[in-house]
Amino acid sequence: MAKREQPQSENVFEQLGFKPEEALNLRLRSKMMSALIAEIEERGLTQAQAAKQLGVSQPRISDLMRGKLHLFSIDMLVSLLSAAGLRVEMKVRRAA
DSSP states (O other): OOOOOOOOOHHHHHHTOHHHHHHHHHHHHHHHHHHHHHHHHHHTTHHHHOOOHHTTTTTHHHHTTOGGGOOHHHHHHHHHHHHHHHHOOOOOOOOO
């Protein structure tokens, strides 16, 4: 009997074994963090300059740039994105 393959999730965090709710939270934070890192890099800011503009410490920006996802909540990332002049949009829809 052939083994049926499960449809693979598009969320890498689910693929890594996180529960769906936690995987979604991690995915959202990851996307926000990536957008913030890209904005800092696009502007050519040093960590000190980014920290000053975003109202946080330089070590906090270092954590961000190193991708330390576990240190940033969705709330914190929304605040940082807003301080960077970026707008966060959200869409809610029924699960498939």
